[in-house]
Amino acid sequence: MDMTHLLLLFSTVGATTVMQDVVNLTCTHETWHVTVDIQKLASIYPNSVSENIYLSNVFCAGARQGNHLIFNTSFDDCNTQLKTNNMSLKYSNYLIEYAVDLQTHVVTGAKWRYDLQCDFLPNETDSTSLVPVNNNTATAHKSGSMDGHEAAITFYSDSLYENETRGNPLEINIGSRVYVQVGMVGSPDTKLLVDNCFVSEKIKPEAATSLPLIQNRCEANHFTHIIGHTEVFTRFYFDAFDVPHHYDSVYVTCDVSYCSLMDFSRKCQNICQKSTL
Incomplete structure (x- = not known):
């Protein structure tokens, strides 16, 4: 990883x-x-x-x-x-x-x-472009014999996840709250685990230019909050105060893993893995 x-x-x-x-x-x-x-x-x-x-x-x-x-x-x-x-x-x-x-x-x-x-100032606005990687596709890692699965990153403007924000790039106001869902595309016979998510100026980020949102399935900072999990998606939000606004656009990338529904080992649980990784 x-x-x-x-x-x-x-x-x-x-x-x-x-x-x-x-x-x-x-x-x-x-x-x-x-x-x-x-x-x-x-x-x-x-x-x-x-x-x-x-x-x-x-x-x-x-x-x-x-x-x-x-x-x-x-x-x-x-x-x-x-x-x-x-x-x-x-x-x-x-x-x-x-x-x-x-x-x-x-x-x-x-x-x-x-x-x-x-x-x-009256009517003053400040915004940045938010570019999903590969048109909202997450980077997937397989676990065991899990092959052929995909995950997608979608963005919402509300905490109920009813109003999806569309576009590529997406435009968000600096200081706004960004609601994110990383969900499985098909394959309900497996469970999805979101290992890491981060924002970066590049599609293939370098450590020096990346800002983690989720790290080892843990909240990586005070402006990111994991709302909850199901077997097919993880939802979280981050506040765009600390997104690197000096870039014209930033990319959101997530690393995910898949496990069998019957695998209850620690590596296949949607809990913070900081103590073991």
């Missing part, structure tokens, strides 16, 4: 760390996408408690994923303020860490506040 690697950008954390280094903000025309680096935050506020950090109020908590706290919230929620004029739309909000009494759990004040703002 080919190895792929997640491209990371590292910055030095030290005495000069400021909140601009801690908070990463990306906006769509509908949502905030805010990432707080907990390790960097600790270099500024050593006693910081991530569970006490909110987007404006205690009803808008983030989701902890590793060393990051993620807020993915609609502009309609969390007391987001909007100012408009003929030239722009300005959305404003703030991150805040509340000071909480350890015994009573009552909020007694605020440790820090960081203001957020997103500006848009």
Whole structure:
């Protein structure tokens, strides 16, 4: 199985760390996408408690994923303020860490506040082309005596997988959520296993230019989520914030395996295989 690697950008954390280094903000025309680096935050506020950090109020908590706290919230929620004029739309909000009494759990004040703002021009759009490999065909690997099977990658605009997005290339808005189905073409006597999926600038990707979405049947990063499996398809979504937009188009490729319906060995189970591969 080919190895792929997640491209990371590292910055030095030290005495000069400021909140601009801690908070990463990306906006769509509908949502905030805010990432707080907990390790960097600790270099500024050593006693910081991530569970006490909110987007404006205690009803808008983030989701902890590793060393990051993620807020993915609609502009309609969390007391987001909007100012408009003929030239722009300005959305404003703030991150805040509340000071909480350890015994009573009552909020007694605020440790820090960081203001957020997103500006848009009227009717501004930002998009990228998404090119399915071989017109939506996945790269298949056989398991045991399974031959002659195919899988197809299809894209949808909704979480119910009712509205298929067609075209080659497909055009998606930067920051949108892309729903993906990798499904079997025929052969219901076998089960389909999605081993790896990734985006790349090339049809035959190199490790240095690939961004994994699924790796060893595991979610490869915080912006990819596997929704579920059946014996004939796997569904997942990824948020297009971190797709490499500096390319004119990117390719989506998936490696899949097939197993007999009666093979219940670990290699033929639709579970994360990270511990054994």
